[in-house]
Amino acid sequence: MVTPTSLAGMNATLQEVAALPEHAAQSLPGRFYTDPDYFRYEVETYLSRDWHCLGRADEIPRPGDYFTSQLFGEPLLVVRGDDGAVRVLSNLCRHRGMPLAEKAGSTRRFVCAYHAWSYGRAGELVNAPRMRDKGVSAENCSLPAFRSEMWNGFIYANLDDDAAPLAPRLRQLETLLQRYGTGEMRIVRSFEEEWKTNWKCLVENFMEAYHLSVVHPETLHPYTPTGLSRKSMADDAFTSYCANYPDTAATRGEGAPGLTPEERRRSTLFCLFPTQLASQAATLLVSLSIQPLEVDRIRVRWTLSTYADELTQDELEQRIALWHEVNREDREKLEKMQLALTSRHAPSGPLAPRDYEGTIWDFYRYLARRTAATAPALAPA
Ligand code: FES
């Protein structure tokens, strides 16, 4: 496959790659992961118009609890109101643009650190000192709210006011998760890191089982070896695979009462396109939210939640340490690969059989669907 040299050429290549039959699936050439113009194109055409997971609703259990986030340069304030609803507000003072909050906390009012305008927990302007005659009011100077939805305890936001709702797209994913009690799982810890990789590389890495026994010989191979992994459900909204535990692996907990023995002995990994990656097991739910920053830089926010009180604090700390180590192992590979992918020879190589890399083929078809509508508007190759 020839490396394309224009956006239109790249889009044509993406459509070609996505149209390959599953048994002949190929990866995308390196330029899709390294070209800053292509990254800007992705952000403008679909990334900034799709739903992104920001975190878990039980990170902010009480009215006034909040955490801050960011999507494509847009500062966000995720806050629980007095009515119990979670809102995703603009984290920017309506006076002259000072960020209103940092990190996470709990507050009755958001008071701007610059000139002390204050806002309530639903973003309504409460007070603007010395502005009585300036026509400033809650009607014209409250914090704008972004579209948001809750699903299974996850908080999602969309910067596009006209986007189609998320929940109707999740019916099949719901059937995959329905017995795990995903919505009731309780947050244990959250972390944020910056990785020097393209956002798609992490999606592909998290969603393929081919590397598990090679990159994670001590951390994952003993209980989720490549050879036992099986591709699972997929549709327009997501893809998934099951990482099955060998009979020799110790039990990893019972979890929700309705789980089948098979469900107790596997982790189901899913990607809710485009940027949420999660591993659902009986007693543990790990979810990574990717915030693409630049073509070769992402922020990763990950949360670790557990089912009821089955795992002891020691066991939870061991799982957290394991996930840190697994992420470190993946990150090292992805950061090296990112540098190499700028090569003029960065290949389009054959993907492994469907149980191991079929999820990447699904991801490419998502990418192709999201860019197909915009392709005719691009200059010809
Ligand atoms: S920028 Fe917030 S009060 Fe002036």
Ligand SMILES: [Fe+2]
């Ligand atoms: Fe990995």
